[in-house]
Amino acid sequence: MNYTQSNGLPEYITLSEYLFHRLKQLNIETIFGLPGAFNTALIDKLYTVLNLRWAGNTNELNAAYATDGYSRLKGLGCLVTTFGVGELSAVNGIAGSYAEHVGILHVVGMPPTSAQTKQLLLHHTLGNGDYNVYSRMASEITANTRLISDTELCAEHVDQSICTAWIQQKPVYLGIPINLNDTPVESKKLNYALNIQAPTNNPVVENEVIEQILNKIYKAKNPVIISDACVTRHRLIKQTQEFCERTKFPVFATPMSKGSIDESLMSFGGVFMGSISSPDVREVVDFADVLIVIGCLLSDFNTSSFHFAYKTKDNVLIYPTCVKLKNSTYPDLYIESLMKALLFALDESRITYTATHPQRMIVPRSELPNRHSLRQEWIWNQISHWFREGDIIITETGTSSFGINQTKFPHGSSGISQPLWGSVGYSLGACLGASFALQELKLNQLNPFPSRVILFVGDGAFQLTVQELSTIIRWGLTPYIFILNNQGYSVDRFLHHRSNASYYDIQSWDYLRLLPTFGATSYETKKVVTVGDFLQMIHDPGFSKDDKIRLLEIMLPPMDVPQALMDKWLTEQETKKRTGSESDISTPSSQISIKRIKPENLMLADNDI
Incomplete structure (x- = not known):
């Protein structure tokens, strides 16, 4: 067998190997997805690339969320699904990455070209012989869709797909028929770095x-x-x-x-x-x-x-x-x-401007009796003082996406959220992806901080994607998971002002038993009910050590929300009064005047928890 002197690889490698080597060159070291009938031959080649790992998610939607969270820290993420049933399960996550400008290479293992040409009614098709229907769907939520068919240019098509996803920070769809996985590619092509620089301007x-x-x-x-x-x-x-x-x-x-x-x-x-x-x-x-x-x-x-x-x-x-x-x-x-x-x-x-600094963002330390029940406004102020340099702070669609904006991040910290697409359940998958990414950055000495991954998620959102807790445990990842337990979907409950609407309620779980149920052996769990419980937790030096997975259940009243959400509701009421309509999204913020109200005026009494 002939070897090239520059990279130590055989003169020819398979297309699948070429794909994974290219990703590894960009320091993409974890691949997300699930195996299926048409992509296992592709995944097999992943194990031929040193230090590349297969995450092995619990479902494709969660895998897409995880790829998104990973990409936000690494610049690109790779998701591998099977044709039809697998790729369609990931569509919601891919759409979110498209809306939020997140670079993802979505690799789809496809049926063999012979079956496509003959329009055979294989499993995972719609029974009409149309093998391009799913890629056409994907074309609306990706920067580019490419189906590999030309064996002479297949390596170039892989390169172009990766570069497009990286430069445009949008998902790219790459379909690879199962019979083309082993297409021989000259390994010397890997000696030429990918051009991932944005185009120069006129x-x-x-x-x-x-x-x-x-x-x-x-x-x-x-x-x-x-x-x-x-x-x-x-x-x-x-x-x-x-x-x-x-x-x-x-x-x-x-x-x-x-x-x-x-x-x-x-x-x-x-x-x-x-x-x-x-x-x-x-x-x-x-x-x-x-x-x-x-x-x-x-x-x-x-x-x-x-x-x-x-x-x-x-x-x-x-x-x-x-x-x-x-x-x-x-x-x-x-x-x-x-x-x-x-x-x-x-x-x-x-510059003629005379620097006059804006009023500094100061997060108060609220003094409340230790026996006082917890409130969102108080929690978001207090948690700011527990954050430390380099933390990766993830919030879910819901009360946490509002509350986090009143916190102050330390130097080097990063925030991950999905406020534009707003898919409930996104954050747990993103937490998995971010945990993988942070682990790799630390191992490669690319992160100078003693960073932690910290997730704030409502109980309703958590129940949507809870299976991915299993993958976090499987890989020994150590995020902090704060479950804000307000007995259902509090944002909708509050904005709709229907505290008694049963469709906002969810089944109560014994959350603290989930970690051992999913097989965790080194973990910490706490149920936090009072101010004293919360202060004792964050002031414990051992609690700040990133050495095990932690699940913290924070008990909150169903109608308790951060101040920003109260302001949002008041803004809507002002708009309705002025326009006489249900909504007016065109009204500029400068034309809306709101009066801030005390949190207790819109919250339940302490004894209502």
Whole structure:
């Protein structure tokens, strides 16, 4: 057998091996998915690549969630499913990654080309001989769909699929017929690195846009920077941080970009959530004369539920692939190249703004009697003081997606949530993926912090994807899982104001028995009912050590919600009164005035737990 001198591999390797070697070159070391009739031959080749592992999920939907969580830390994730039944089970997760700009390579093991050509009625088909129906479905929620058929160009098609997913930070569909898994590929192709750099911009257009942006920066008297979702998705945290430090402009994050800005910066003012932002945040953002939004993903989120509009008309909106200024839109401008050029051209000496830092985001330490029952508002304030540098903090669609925005993240911390797509149950799978990713980053000495993975999930959402707890235990991963037990779907219960609606209730589980039920041997569980219970837990030095999986059941009243959710409800009531309609999503946040109310006015009494 002939070996190449450069990579130690045989002169020819199989297409499947080539795929996994390419992923390993990008430090993608865990592959998610489930085996099936048409993908096992593909998965077999995974074990020929050193230090590559198969996660082995409990179902395809959870696997898609896990791939998403993994990708948010590693830049790309790979999901392998079987044709038809497997890939369709993953569709919801893939759609969420598409909406939220998360790079995923979705590899589908397909029936042999002969069966497709003859339109045989194989299992997992719709019985009509149409083998492209599922890829057509996928084309609506992926950046690209590719079905391998050309044996001469199959390696190039693999490379193109991986690069597209990485650069665009969107899912890509790659179908590989089972009879093509062993297609021979020259291994020397692996000696050439993948080109995963974003395309360069037209220099004339780019320079024109930068000149306009700089003019606004230099003249601004009350400027504001907003860091939005695509700062993290397109790996622009360092560039955005540098821009904030050099301009000294006040900076805020959106809920989708929580953790994208170092919250210890003097210029960091908190989280901007449109009409439900704190008064201090809105006062600065709404009255800015120049607003620079980096990594735009402007939406009227279904879960954060705010009217996302900026009062100032002199906006600089930097999207992943375009820039919008006051009266102009410049397409085909890639954010990575643009930010690099902007930083190079920026001359701080020409900035006329006099730095006046926004009111610092301060998280109070609330003093309550130890016997006092727990409340969401109190918990989110207290947990901030337990977070430490580098923590990966994951929140679920529900009360935690609102509460987390009032916390302050330490240096180097990251946030993972899904506020735009808002698929309930997402977070436990994402926790699995993030735990794998963090483990790899630590092993490869790419993470300088003593990081932990911390999940906050409601009991209703937890019940949707609980099976993945088994996979977490199987691999000895050690996340903290805080189950916020409010006896069902409290967000819907509260917003609908139907506390007695039985369809928001769920079956009560004995959550603390789940870890041993799924086979855990080294674990810690606690039921936390009072303020004293909670303080004793977070002040225990042993509890902060990331040495075992922990499941903490936090008992809360069914109608108890964070302040931001109360504000959201009040905003909706104000809109209804003004318009006389059920909703008006077009109303700008600057036109809505809300009065903050005391939490106890919308909560149950202590003895109602």
